[in-house]
Amino acid sequence: xxxxxxxxxxxxxxxxxxxxxxxxxxxxxxxxxxxxxxxxxxxxxxxxxxxxxxxxxxxxxxxxxxxxxxxxxxxxxxxxxxxxxxxxxxxxxxxxxxxxxxxxxxxxxxxxxxxxxxxxxxxxxxxxxxxxxxxxxxxxxxxxxxxxxxxxxxxxxxxxxxxxxxxxxxxxxxxxxxxxxxxxxxxxxxxxxxxxxxxxxxxxxxxxxxxxxxxxxxxxxxxxxxxx
Numbered sequence: 001x002x003x004x005x006x007x008x009x010x011x012x013x014x015x016x017x018x019x020x021x022x023x024x025x026x027x028x029x030x031x032x033x034x035x036x037x038x039x040x041x042x043x044x045x046x047x048x049x050x051x052x053x054x055x056x057x058x059x060x061x062x063x064x065x066x067x068x069x070x071x072x073x074x075x076x077x078x079x080x081x082x083x084x085x086x087x088x089x090x091x092x093x094x095x096x097x098x099x100x101x102x103x104x105x106x107x108x109x110x111x112x113x114x115x116x117x118x119x120x121x122x123x124x125x126x127x128x129x130x131x132x133x134x135x136x137x138x139x140x141x142x143x144x145x146x147x148x149x150x151x152x153x154x155x156x157x158x159x160x161x162x163x164x165x166x167x168x169x170x171x172x173x174x175x176x177x178x179x180x181x182x183x184x185x186x187x188x189x190x191x192x193x194x195x196x197x198x199x200x201x202x203x204x205x206x207x208x209x210x211x212x213x214x215x216x217x218x219x220x221x222x223x224x225x226x227x228x
Contacts, residue, residue, distance in 0.1 A: 002048075002051070002053070002070060003047075005033060005044055006044055006047055006048055006051075007070065008032075008033055009029060009032075009033060009041070009044045009045070009048065010048060010053055010054070010066070010069065010070075012024065012029065012032045012033070013029075013054070013064065013066065014066060014069070016028075017066070023063070023064050026038045026041050026042075029041045029044075045064075052067055052068065053066065053067060053068055053069065053070075054066050054067060055067050103128070103129055103131055103134065103140075104126045104127065104128050104129070105126065105127055105129050105140055105141055105142045105162065106125075106126055106141050106142065107125050107126065107127050107141075107142045107143065107144060107160065108141050108142070108143055109143065109144070110143065110144045110145070110146040111143040111144070111145060111146065111161065111176060111184055111185065111186045112146050112147050112149075112183075112184065112185045112186065113145045113146065113147040113148065113149045113150040113155055113157070113185070113186045113187075113200075127142050127160060127225070129142065129162055129223065129225065134162070134164070134222065134223070138164050138165055138166060139164075139165040140162060140163065140164050140165065140222070141162075141163055141165065141219070142160050142161065142162050142163065142225075143160070143161050143163060143176065143186070144158065144159075144160055145157060145158060145159045145160070145161055145186065148202060148204075149187070149200040149201065149202045149204075149205040150174070150186060150187070150200065150201045150202065151201065151202050152201035152202055152203075153174060153188070153201035154224070155174075155186070155201070155224060156226070158226075158227075159224055159225065159226050160224070160225040160226070161186065161221055161223070161224050161225075162221070162222050162223035162224065162225065163176055163218075163219035163220065163221060163222065164219055164220050164222045165218065165219045166217065166219055166220055167216070167217050167218070168217060169189040169217045169220055170189075171189065171190050171191055172188060172189070172190070173188070173189045173220050173221070174186065174187070174188050174189070174220070174221040175187065175188075175189045175217050175218075175219065175220050175221065176217070176218040176219045176220075176221075177189070177196075177198055177215050177216070177217055177218065178215070178216040178217075178218050179198075179208075179210060179214060179215055180210075180214050181216070184218070185198060186221070187199055187200060187208075188200075188201065189217065191212070192209070194211065194212055195209050195210065195211060195212060196209070196210050196211070196212050196214075196215040197209045198210070198215070
């Protein structure tokens with residue numbers, strides 16, 4: 001048996017599916033049920049899923065499948081279907097829009113593209129990144145750029161860079177480098193025998209050269225996100 005709030009939420013999801021063909025957001029659910037926070041919606045969704053009334057679809061944002069309804073609602077003629085991805089009739093001459101897979105990555109604070117700043121250690125927030133930007137199957141994370149030393153490589157102050165975590169780099173790669181276990185910086189990597197050169201992409205900054213044991217590669221640049 002469902003509680004009153006669980007039944008109200010299930011009915012609201014079904015109604016939005018019938019009217020709009022898409023699921024309501026958590027904010028919309030919260031307002032419709034007059035709850036103070038989205039955590040209450042999370043609990044209701046989990047309860048409905050545990051009781052077998054809905055199913056959340058993995059790796060698809062706001063995707064739910066209604067598996068069954070209470071008997072009273074079933075008599076109204078409900079037929080289960082996925083509510084994320086349902087398509088209303090498109091206007092004439094409308095261009096097809098392909099769904100883009102996205103993944104949320106942790107933003108690990110700021111990375112210096114200029115004078116190195118302290119090593120990055122903690123997650124500040126998350127950001128949605130197109131799946132096509134992710135390189136390979138390794139772990140990825142994001143960093144906010146601080147400084148202008150990489151502007152000639154198209155990387156500006158305030159940009160978000162997407163980094164594939166790895167400990168090696170090829171000459172010419174733009175990498176996150178940890179210098180002497182104390183400073184993190186975003187620079188172009190060059191190996192010169194037993195020395196590592198970290199090159200800026202701005203003539204106002206000098207190339208910094210270190211013994212190879214003093215530089216630890218923490219990842220390679222694979223993408224960039226800019227807000228205007």
